[in-house]
Amino acid sequence: FFKDRHYLDKEWDQYFSVGCGAGNAVFPLIATYPDVFVYACDFSQRAVNLVKAHKEFNETRVSAFVCDLTSDDLGKHISPASVDVVTMIFVLSAVSPEKMPLVLQNIKKVLKPNGYVLFRDYAVGDLAQERFSTKDQQISENFYVRGDGTRAFYFSNEFLTSLFKEQGLDAEELGLCCKQVENRARELVMNRYVFPKGIVFPVILGVGSKLYFAIQIV
Numbered sequence: 001f002f003k004d005r006h007y008l009d010k011e012w013d014q015y016f017s018v019g020c021g022a023g024n025a026v027f028p029l030i031a032t033y034p035d036v037f038v039y040a041c042d043f044s045q046r047a048v049n050l051v052k053a054h055k056e057f058n059e060t061r062v063s064a065f066v067c068d069l070t071s072d073d074l075g076k077h078i079s080p081a082s083v084d085v086v087t088m089i090f091v092l093s094a095v096s097p098e099k100m101p102l103v104l105q106n107i108k109k110v111l112k113p114n115g116y117v118l119f120r121d122y123a124v125g126d127l128a129q130e131r132f133s134t135k136d137q138q139i140s141e142n143f144y145v146r147g148d149g150t151r152a153f154y155f156s157n158e159f160l161t162s163l164f165k166e167q168g169l170d171a172e173e174l175g176l177c178c179k180q181v182e183n184r185a186r187e188l189v190m191n192r193y194v195f196p197k198g199i200v201f202p203v204i205l206g207v208g209s210k211l212y213f214a215i216q217i218v
Helices: 026-032 045-053 097-110 127-133 157-165
Strands: 014-018 037-042 062-066 083-089 111-122 138-140 143-145 151-153 171-174 177-183 188-194 203-205 211-213
Touching (some): 037 045, 097 111, 097 157, 127 151
Parallel strands (some): 014 083, 171 211
Antiparallel strands (some): 111 203, 138 143, 143 151, 177 188, 203 211
16 A cells, blocks of 8 residues: 655655655655655644654664644744745645645745645546545535545645745646546546646745646556
């Protein structure tokens, strides 16, 4: 179920994995780059415990901590303007839209002036969103609650670009990826979108300068 992520094959000094989960982006990083240091946070204590219990966990390479980015001050764990790259993979969509700016403001405090944010999340029009629409699970526009109580927001290009621009990040390029899933038995073709399509995977580059979304669908 948990797959290691190898999309960060470029060398920097300090990374910050937001919503780190079990650390599946963290440990490939420290394995690839012997000198890199990674900060990792998650809303869930259980997730942070999994990171710390990993056989490759080393406090000289990884700092893992519990954090609610809508209210907790990242400055208690990370020095201001010290992080080269922040990753946000399917994290922001779980946050209420009105609190998303708080998350970005918090992250921006620890990001270097020429730092990067690598972002991936759900996009408007995804098959999963269409399924929500038929089950009376909508909280507000493009925002839904799942059966287990967790939430999912589906980003449009315009919303995503505006959200980051208001925090000092200008969109330089935005790409959306779409994948069709075919059910031959039922003769159905279903669209998955992420940023990259169905799931959004934007890569945001540059505080106060550039914003790049590498979006793909899963």
